[in-house]
Amino acid sequence: MILSVLYTQYQPALQGLVSMASNEHLNLSEFIKNVHQQLRDDSKIMGSEKAWNEHIKNEKQLQQYATAMKQLAVNYWDNNINKNSKEMSRIAWVCDLCLDYFRKNKLQDYRHKEKSVAEKINLDIDINKQLSNYEDEHIRMLDVGSCYNAFGRYEHFHVIPIDIAPATSDVLKCDFLTVNVGSCTKMVSGELQMLQNNSFHIVVFSLFLEYLPTPEIRLSCCQKAYNLLLNEGLLFIITPDSKHVGANAKLMKSWQFLLAMLGFSRIRYQKLQHIHCMAFRKNLSNVTAVRWAELHQNKDFYKKMYIPQDFKIESTEPTASSNNFIKNDNHIYTLEDCFNFSDVDNFVKTIKAFNTYRMVAVMYPFMAFMNVESSRCYMDDLYSPDPDKCLASIVCIKNSVIGSNRQKQSIIAQDENNERLIDACLCCLRTLTQQSVRVNFTGKHIEKLLSYAGLEENLSRQACIAHMLSALCRGLPEQNLLCSVGTQQVLATLLNIENSAVRLPTLTCLAAMCFENRNVAVEVVNTMFRNVESPNIFVSLLARDRSIETLLETAKCLTNMCRSGALAPNDSMIVYRAMPTLVRICQSDHLEIHRAAAANTLAYLTEVDSSLQQLAALSNQLINALNDLLSFPTASTKIAAFTAFASIGANDEDIRKRIIETHRLIEKVLEGLADQDEGVRLAAVRCLHSLSRSVQQLRTTFQDHTIWRPLMSLLSGNPPTELLIAASSALCNLLLEFSPSKEPILQQGVVQLLATLTAKSEPALRLNGVWALMNMTFQTDQRLKSQILTALGTDQIFRLLADSDVRVLMKTLGLLRNLVSPRNHTDTMMALHGSQVMQAVVLVLEGPHSPEVKEQALCILGNIADGERSKDHIMANEDVLKKLTDYMTHSDSSLQTAAIFCISNLVRRDEPGYAERQARLRDMGVLTILHQLVSTVSDNLLYDKLCFKSRKANIYLRCLLVDIELSLD
Numbered sequence: 001m002i003l004s005v006l007y008t009q010y011q012p013a014l015q016g017l018v019s020m021a022s023n024e025h026l027n028l029s030e031f032i033k034n035v036h037q038q039l040r041d042d043s044k045i046m047g048s049e050k051a052w053n054e055h056i057k058n059e060k061q062l063q064q065y066a067t068a069m070k071q072l073a074v075n076y077w078d079n080n081i082n083k084n085s086k087e088m089s090r091i092a093w094v095c096d097l098c099l100d101y102f103r104k105n106k107l108q109d110y111r112h113k114e115k116s117v118a119e120k121i122n123l124d125i126d127i128n129k130q131l132s133n134y135e136d137e138h139i140r141m142l143d144v145g146s147c148y149n150a151f152g153r154y155e156h157f158h159v160i161p162i163d164i165a166p167a168t169s170d171v172l173k174c175d176f177l178t179v180n181v182g183s184c185t186k187m188v189s190g191e192l193q194m195l196q197n198n199s200f201h202i203v204v205f206s207l208f209l210e211y212l213p214t215p216e217i218r219l220s221c222c223q224k225a226y227n228l229l230l231n232e233g234l235l236f237i238i239t240p241d242s243k244h245v246g247a248n249a250k251l252m253k254s255w256q257f258l259l260a261m262l263g264f265s266r267i268r269y270q271k272l273q274h275i276h277c278m279a280f281r282k283n284l285s286n287v288t289a290v291r292w293a294e295l296h297q298n299k300d301f302y303k304k305m306y307i308p309q310d311f312k313i314e315s316t317e318p319t320a321s322s323n324n325f326i327k328n329d330n331h332i333y334t335l336e337d338c339f340n341f342s343d344v345d346n347f348v349k350t351i352k353a354f355n356t357y358r359m360v361a362v363m364y365p366f367m368a369f370m371n372v373e374s375s376r377c378y379m380d381d382l383y384s385p386d387p388d389k390c391l392a393s394i395v396c397i398k399n400s401v402i403g404s405n406r407q408k409q410s411i412i413a414q415d416e417n418n419e420r421l422i423d424a425c426l427c428c429l430r431t432l433t434q435q436s437v438r439v440n441f442t443g444k445h446i447e448k449l450l451s452y453a454g455l456e457e458n459l460s461r462q463a464c465i466a467h468m469l470s471a472l473c474r475g476l477p478e479q480n481l482l483c484s485v486g487t488q489q490v491l492a493t494l495l496n497i498e499n500s501a502v503r504l505p506t507l508t509c510l511a512a513m514c515f516e517n518r519n520v521a522v523e524v525v526n527t528m529f530r531n532v533e534s535p536n537i538f539v540s541l542l543a544r545d546r547s548i549e550t551l552l553e554t555a556k557c558l559t560n561m562c563r564s565g566a567l568a569p570n571d572s573m574i575v576y577r578a579m580p581t582l583v584r585i586c587q588s589d590h591l592e593i594h595r596a597a598a599a600n601t602l603a604y605l606t607e608v609d610s611s612l613q614q615l616a617a618l619s620n621q622l623i624n625a626l627n628d629l630l631s632f633p634t635a636s637t638k639i640a641a642f643t644a645f646a647s648i649g650a651n652d653e654d655i656r657k658r659i660i661e662t663h664r665l666i667e668k669v670l671e672g673l674a675d676q677d678e679g680v681r682l683a684a685v686r687c688l689h690s691l692s693r694s695v696q697q698l699r700t701t702f703q704d705h706t707i708w709r710p711l712m713s714l715l716s717g718n719p720p721t722e723l724l725i726a727a728s729s730a731l732c733n734l735l736l737e738f739s740p741s742k743e744p745i746l747q748q749g750v751v752q753l754l755a756t757l758t759a760k761s762e763p764a765l766r767l768n769g770v771w772a773l774m775n776m777t778f779q780t781d782q783r784l785k786s787q788i789l790t791a792l793g794t795d796q797i798f799r800l801l802a803d804s805d806v807r808v809l810m811k812t813l814g815l816l817r818n819l820v821s822p823r824n825h826t827d828t829m830m831a832l833h834g835s836q837v838m839q840a841v842v843l844v845l846e847g848p849h850s851p852e853v854k855e856q857a858l859c860i861l862g863n864i865a866d867g868e869r870s871k872d873h874i875m876a877n878e879d880v881l882k883k884l885t886d887y888m889t890h891s892d893s894s895l896q897t898a899a900i901f902c903i904s905n906l907v908r909r910d911e912p913g914y915a916e917r918q919a920r921l922r923d924m925g926v927l928t929i930l931h932q933l934v935s936t937v938s939d940n941l942l943y944d945k946l947c948f949k950s951r952k953a954n955i956y957l958r959c960l961l962v963d964i965e966l967s968l969d
């Protein structure tokens with residue numbers, strides 16, 4: 001019963017071909033069915049041509065469809081056809097009939113039949129039109145929408161398999177809707193552009209027509225098949241239908257009628273358990289076929305090539321009925337929700353984005369209670385093909401309902417049963433929430449929705465609400481709103497329903513609620529259902545026999561709980577359940593889409609935790625599986641694999657080494673950098689950035705593959721901001737002093753490029769620019785240091801020192817510190833840039849900065865004090881000396897230590913002018929301060945403070961020496 005509600009059309013038809021239906025199989029079918037549904041919906045909104053053009057551009061979805069379809073057919077249908085079973089495969093049905101017709105001479109029978117009809121109407125059939133030598137010829141078959149070339153293995157046929165998204169390499173890419181029919185067959189850039197007319201013995205439409213969104217397109221394809229077929233050739237149509245033979249008899253008869261009008265005679269029809277199989281013969285003369293149609297034209301046929309799905313609002317949803325009305329105020333509230341927008345503009349926008357067809361269905365019940373006369377015209381417009389007219393009509397209807405008690409009363413008075421109308425409203429709301437327009441729901445609205453998701457409600461409603469809530473949950477305010485009305489409790493209840501149509505959106509919604517929201521995630525973790533905490537329910541959903549989708553969504557929930565801080569990374573649910581599940585699904589025995597989804601979640605789970613990274617990379621299995629994913633052509637799959645590599649290699653040298661040593665990995669990263677998809681380029685750069693943290697790899701693999709080259713060309717090509725951020729992060733590492741890439745990168749004018757980055761509005765770019773420059777100044781020659789300072793310019797340095805992002809400020813100070821060290825550079829650099837450096841230090845010491853920042857400024861002073869002549873820059877600056885003495889007694893031990901370090905450099909003996917400096921400092925009270933400090937040595941606390949790190953211990957000892965020297969003076 002459940003399945004018959006939820007999978008009423010395509011699903012059972014496909015499903016029925018197998019003896020054993022697994023969850024994965026059901027999910028594949030569901031995916032395929034959704035693609036068809038989406039295309040039909042889009043056609044209603046934007047017109048079939050535009051919808052088709054958009055559809056055909058969505059390569060990712062086409063690819064996923066191809067993979068899913070092949071998987072379904074090969075793994076479930078073709079594998080499961082039991083020789084002894086009464087069930088027969090669609091492929092075998094076509095083959096058997098073809099052999100009968102072309103090889104066992106059945107064709108002659110049909111020819112005679114047609115001739116006798118012709119005689120009856122005095123029609124002279126031209127016998128030259130007959131197929132000649134068909135017994136000897138190879139049977140030429142055009143398999144339209146072939147997917148994976150199921151007929152290819154039959155030697156009787158010479159098959160031309162075509163598809164918009166070939167699943168195997170022997171299928172030719174071709175859009176049957178747009179391919180020309182002409183005098184020859186023509187390929188242009190790997191795509192079939194023209195097919196030869198009158199050249200095929202057979203055209204096959206196996207599970208093809210229901211992909212097409214409108215009756216008109218389907219019929220035009222049949223017309224095209226007619227033109228492509230030789231006379232007496234056969235068009236096979238296989239279409240799914242799980243119902244009994246009579247259920248859609250009218251539709252099938254209508255097809256026979258419509259195809260007869262084109263010149264086809266139906267020669268065989270068979271209803272197998274879940275499919276209709278039909279063979280149509282292209283008559284020698286279309287007149288004989290049309291005659292049949294004329295004889296039957298008074299019958300009640302549809303005049304369009306409908307499929308059952310055309311008559312449904314939505315296959316898996318409850319439908320609106322024209323005879324049901326609203327029952328009470330409570331339910332009017334639900335209906336009003338559909339129209340409850342703060343202003344008409346918003347409403348109009350929403351409706352425009354909304355599937356008008358479904359809205360009409362939802363509105364239909366209204367028409368029975370509206371003031372019929374006055375509303376007549378806009379009620380008619382409701383059915384207009386012009387969306388603007390339809391929209392205007394809906395607005396009128398809405399205006400007449402809202403706020404009108406009389407209307408409401410009349411509805412209440414007429415109503416008997418409103419259940420289906422509520423279903424329709426829920427459908428409508430669901431579609432609204434799934435559009436990109438934001439619908440403002442209040443807590444009261446959510447509560448109302450939740451009231452339709454209780455255990456006593458039907459599965460369609462529960463699924464509908466779960467879908468709606470997960471679409472709604474787009475950010476922090478929505479997460480908090482959902483949580484505040486107890487959504488997590490209702491969802492925990494729904495989790496226990498053994499139905500994937502309900503469970504999957506429920507899990508999706510819980511994952512969305514927990515994403516980067518600790519408070520909500522904690523609430524979800526603490527939610528109980530029948531005394532079981534929700535994480536334990538999740539654990540039960542990670543059992544191996546669950547569907548892959550359930551496993552993936554459950555692991556995602558646990559991942560989001562972990563990343564938001566509600567579960568610890570070492571929680572057993574993460575370590576022993578979520579993580580191994582994700583690693584397992586990444587392996588090659590799963591579908592590509594599932595593997596990619598698992599890799600994405602795994603990337604997020606491990607991104608910041610080194611123990612999880614190590615756990616994930618425990619065996620080489622995962623690394624090999626991710627590497628294998630990089631071989632798929634799908635952009636999203638590559639992105640997932642690169643992102644996962646970036647995460648698991650983020651912290652550990654050994655993991656990075658193993659990643660880099662994986663077969664052809666570095667080549668794949670390089671290919672990724674040049675990929676035409678921007679997302680792939682970005683993910684490849686991020687992966688590279690992670691791997692570039694390895695000192696050893698920078699020296700070896702990175703150098704061998706001259707990684708810097710593509711990276712530099714990416715950076716110079718004016719890339720989008722995100723790519724620029726990632727590429728400049730990687731560049732920072734390649735410019736480290738031990739990296740052999742540093743020199744060639746310098747030759748490319750990188751200093752100017754980085755200086756430009758420091759002036760960007762994006763803080764991450766400023767940070768990377770100054771960070772890379774800082775790395776370049778470390779232990780480099782003075783010429784390069786000066787070049788960097790000149791490229792930046794004094795003004796820019798001061799701007800960076802006043803940057804709102806403290807990390808930028810810290811790296812700028814790091815850069816200045818590198819400029820004035822090592823000791824043999826200090827004097828020269830200070831002679832050239834002394835005044836700027838001193839000004840910068842003073843600026844920072846006087847600013848409202850943290851001790852960490854000020855410590856960095858004091859360290860620069862310490863380096864300056866270390867130089868022979870550069871000491872004068874400090875000694876000549878009374879203000880700085882005063883600051884130094886003050887910091888010697890500062891309560892923050894790191895500042896105190898840095899100041900003492902600087903003073904000890906200034907008073908060092910045996911350097912020219914030391915006696916004057918000592919005297920000057922003694923006059924400023926330094927000696928007294930040192931005495932005080934020395935006397936506190938007995939104070940364990942201070943001693944600990946000073947000796948806490950070995951560097952500080954050194955300083956402390958030096959201070960003691962200084963003290964002695966000063967005293968001797």
Ligand SMILES: C[S@@+](CC[C@H](N)C(=O)[O-])C[C@H]1O[C@@H](n2cnc3c(N)ncnc32)[C@H](O)[C@@H]1O
Pocket residue numbers: 066069073144145146147148150162163164165174175176177205206207208211
């Ligand atoms: C449900 S699958 C059927 C696959 C195969 N014929 C079978 O019976 O297993 C439908 C196929 O039609 C293809 N298709 C849809 N529209 C098409 C078009 N206009 N031209 C070519 N192929 C198309 C799809 O890409 C998909 O592979």
